[in-house]
Amino acid sequence: MGQISENYISEAESALLHTYNRYHVVLDKGEDVYLYDIEGKKYLDFVAGIAVFALGYSNEEYKNTIKKQADKILHTSNYYYNVPAISAAKRLKKLSGLDRVFFTNSGAEAVEGAIKTARKYAYLKDGKTDHEIIAMNHSFHGRTMGALSVTGNSHYREAFGPGIGNIKFADYNDFDSVMAQVTDKTCAIIMETVQGEGGLTPATEDFLKKVRKLCDERDMLLILDEIQCGMGRTGYNFAFQKYGIKPDVMTCAKALGCGVPIGAFVMTEKVGQNSLVAGDHGTTYGGNPFACAAADKVLEIFERDDIAGHVKEIAPYMWEKLDELEKKHPSIIEHRGAGLMQGLVFNGPVAPIINKALENGLILINAGSDILRFVPPLIIEKKHVDEMISILDKCIED
Numbered sequence: 001m002g003q004i005s006e007n008y009i010s011e012a013e014s015a016l017l018h019t020y021n022r023y024h025v026v027l028d029k030g031e032d033v034y035l036y037d038i039e040g041k042k043y044l045d046f047v048a049g050i051a052v053f054a055l056g057y058s059n060e061e062y063k064n065t066i067k068k069q070a071d072k073i074l075h076t077s078n079y080y081y082n083v084p085a086i087s088a089a090k091r092l093k094k095l096s097g098l099d100r101v102f103f104t105n106s107g108a109e110a111v112e113g114a115i116k117t118a119r120k121y122a123y124l125k126d127g128k129t130d131h132e133i134i135a136m137n138h139s140f141h142g143r144t145m146g147a148l149s150v151t152g153n154s155h156y157r158e159a160f161g162p163g164i165g166n167i168k169f170a171d172y173n174d175f176d177s178v179m180a181q182v183t184d185k186t187c188a189i190i191m192e193t194v195q196g197e198g199g200l201t202p203a204t205e206d207f208l209k210k211v212r213k214l215c216d217e218r219d220m221l222l223i224l225d226e227i228q229c230g231m232g233r234t235g236y237n238f239a240f241q242k243y244g245i246k247p248d249v250m251t252c253a254k255a256l257g258c259g260v261p262i263g264a265f266v267m268t269e270k271v272g273q274n275s276l277v278a279g280d281h282g283t284t285y286g287g288n289p290f291a292c293a294a295a296d297k298v299l300e301i302f303e304r305d306d307i308a309g310h311v312k313e314i315a316p317y318m319w320e321k322l323d324e325l326e327k328k329h330p331s332i333i334e335h336r337g338a339g340l341m342q343g344l345v346f347n348g349p350v351a352p353i354i355n356k357a358l359e360n361g362l363i364l365i366n367a368g369s370d371i372l373r374f375v376p377p378l379i380i381e382k383k384h385v386d387e388m389i390s391i392l393d394k395c396i397e398d
């Protein structure tokens with residue numbers, strides 16, 4: 001690392017709140033699926049800003065859209081209609097098969113909205129205010145108080161208690177453990193369709209279908225968090241589409257704006273008609289014309305260019321290559337995930353491998369301390385997988 005970077009890093013450490021242990025690199029620009037640091041060093045990017053930059057860094061159509069929108073207008077207010085929001089909502093409905101959209105600024109904010117939707121839906125049925133939500137162990141739903149309260153990792157929650165009340169935890173992919181938490185007060189079950197931070201674990205078909213049936217029988221809402229696994233990441237526009245079921249409420253963010261901060265919670269018509277009404281929920285920035293112009297273009301490209309279809313083609317190749325790596329290195333004990341959301345579980349911390357990869361021009365990230373996570377831009381080709389594998393292979397050896 002050069003002096004320029006070191007200077008910036010020491011300035012950062014005296015100005016920014018120390019809530020991240022950052023890797024020692026100051027990123028400056030992106031091109032195709034590569035990033036460049038402030039000193040011009042090139043890196044192959046297999047993180048995509050954590051499953052955000054699905055279209056890579058050189059999509060001119062996308063960039064021109066946001067430049068043009070910046071010239072027109074960035075923000076109005078949700079008290080007025082704007083065309084990009086209308087268009088983006090129509091596209092999101094079509095891709096998800098759900099009916100009503102609320103745009104937010106982030107994933108956590110979408111989860112907050114989903115929780116409020118579930119509580120209001122139950123409140124309208126019985127007028128009570130003590131409803132319970134079942135969430136999953138090892139889940140991750142975000143850092144705001146509501147989203148944190150349904151995050152199944154006590155390490156994230158402990159210092160910030162009490163969280164919002166009446167949350168119960170069950171084991172992911174264990175239907176009996178969910179049943180054990182169900183009471184007359186349960187109004188919703190929330191889970192990721194594929195657990196991300198918790199370790200790249202997809203829901204089993206049996207589990208998800210049983211939970212769907214349970215929610216139908218008891219008129220509880222199934223909330224699927226697709227913030228990381230949605231938007232083509234698993235080879236389907238939304239991961240739940242592989243299972244032949246639909247959630248009542250879905251949360252979406254990360255790749256939705258491909259870099260422009262935007263999220264959404266999306267629901268069925270039935271839930272839309274029986275939950276939040278005017279005055280119940282709002283946001284100043286959420287759904288503004290700038291963020292929605294970005295999302296609208298991303299959704300247009302996803303549909304037109306069948307980005308999910310490309311993932312379906314390329315993901316098995318990455319799977320095969322990571323499998324070969326697993327066989328070669330005894331320090332790798334498991335390989336899991338779905339689509340272009342895969343993880344290698346090591347028998348120890350992966351931080352040294354990530355740092356070594358960085359030195360060698362490859363950007364990788366962990367999920368938990370022992371899992372190496374692969375969430376590259378969705379437009380990668382086989383040659384990028386080969387390049388990643390050859391760098392990583394050497395880093396593991398070292």
Ligand SMILES: *Cc1c(COP(=O)(O)O)cnc(C)c1O
Pocket residue numbers: 106107108109111140141142143192196197225226227228229253254263
């Ligand atoms: C990233 C993530 C969130 C939180 O999104 P933010 O935009 O960081 O608030 C929530 N759920 C899942 C599954 C995520 O991966």
